[in-house]
Amino acid sequence: MMKHMTATREEWLAARLELLETEKDLKQRSDELARRRQELPWVRVEKEYRFETDDGHGAQ
Amino acid sequence: MATSPKNYRQGGRLAMDRPPIVSAQEWDAAREQLLVKEKALTRARDALAAERRRMPWLAVKTDYEFDGPEGKASLLDLFDGRRQLIVYRAFFEPGVFGWPEHACRGCSMVADQVAHVAHLNARDTSLAFVSRAPQKDIARLRARMGWEMPWYTITDGFDADFGVDEWHGTNVFFRDGERVFRTYFINNRGDEQMGNTWNYLDVTALGRQEEWEDSPRGYPRTAPYKWWNWHDNYVADAAPDPNWVEVSDAGQAQWQKQ
Numbered sequence: 449m450m451k452h453m454t455a456t457r458e459e460w461l462a463a464r465l466e467l468l469e470t471e472k473d474l475k476q477r478s479d480e481l482a483r484r485r486q487e488l489p490w491v492r493v494e495k496e497y498r499f500e501t502d503d504g505h506g507a508q
Numbered sequence: 509m510a511t512s513p514k515n516y517r518q519g520g521r522l523a524m525d526r527p528p529i530v531s532a533q534e535w536d537a538a539r540e541q542l543l544v545k546e547k548a549l550t551r552a553r554d555a556l557a558a559e560r561r562r563m564p565w566l567a568v569k570t571d572y573e574f575d576g577p578e579g580k581a582s583l584l585d586l587f588d589g590r591r592q593l594i595v596y597r598a599f600f601e602p603g604v605f606g607w608p609e610h611a612c613r614g615c616s617m618v619a620d621q622v623a624h625v626a627h628l629n630a631r632d633t634s635l636a637f638v639s640r641a642p643q644k645d646i647a648r649l650r651a652r653m654g655w656e657m658p659w660y661t662i663t664d665g666f667d668a669d670f671g672v673d674e675w676h677g678t679n680v681f682f683r684d685g686e687r688v689f690r691t692y693f694i695n696n697r698g699d700e701q702m703g704n705t706w707n708y709l710d711v712t713a714l715g716r717q718e719e720w721e722d723s724p725r726g727y728p729r730t731a732p733y734k735w736w737n738w739h740d741n742y743v744a745d746a747a748p749d750p751n752w753v754e755v756s757d758a759g760q761a762q763w764q765k766q
Contacts, residue, residue, distance in 0.1 A: 454565045464563065486527075
């Protein structure tokens with residue numbers, strides 16, 4: 449059986465605004481991680497891989 | 509209109525600053541280091557979803573009326589018989605940039621992210637887009653853009669009551685018989701994450717409904733991966749295909765060893 453607390457409009461809004469701070473913190477962490485990804489070094493791809501396309505021609 | 513990153517090239521060489529070029533081993537080591545942060549972020553996201561599942565619910569007492577492809581529809585009808593409903597308010601109406609050929613560019617970007625709804629439906633969850641445009645314009649827009657999710661017309665104060673009269677946003681509802689509750693609301697940059705099945709489920713009251721989740725007692729939960737199916741192959745209430753259970757167990761064992 450599932451039971452869940454219900455709230456008045458004001459209580460619900462207060463709970464949502466409280467959680468919104470956590471939502472924003474997570475978004476900032478996510479943006480920061482994306483920035484770190486951009487700072488990662490690159491590795492040169494030196495092999496020539498070939499793929500096939502619909503018309504059969506190899507593409508790199 | 510296609511744009512190319514030509515501004516970044518001068519004389520065939522990259523003109524921007526770029527990180528150092530390293531050996532494959534050094535690259536692996538740098539990635540491993542960042543992977544620690546990637547995993548920490550994933551766990552923080554799971555923890556946030558667990559907090560969302562503990563939000564109180566707000567009873568919806570107004571009878572809202574929408575226009576749908578088959579005539580009038582209530583908020584209950586938008587659930588389409590399922591227990592949960594996600595509603596995205598998209599701006600498509602006279603006066604909005606792009607009208608009448610297109611919906612708002614940002615809302616169109618969101619619409620283009622939406623995964624096949626069969627996967628959400630398999631977790632007892634429906635998705636609906638709502639706009640103020642009449643159904644005939646919505647039908648034309650869906651055909652033009654290849655959007656297949658249900659899309660209803662707002663006819664009353666639904667948008668104002670749920671914080672989406674002036675800005676886009678995603679409202680989440682739960683249905684207990686005929687009683688409807690608002691369980692969550694996402695807007696602004698929160699909407700960037702919307703569209704894929706996992707992120708949609710993570711904003712619902714029941715979550716992904718999987719065994720590993722930190723959910724209140726009595727919430728429905730089944731094994732992860734096992735409920736997945738091809739989008740054209742779901743059968744309501746069917747037990748997972750035993751062959752798929754075996755394949756997914758083997759796959760899971762493999763990556764957990766890594």
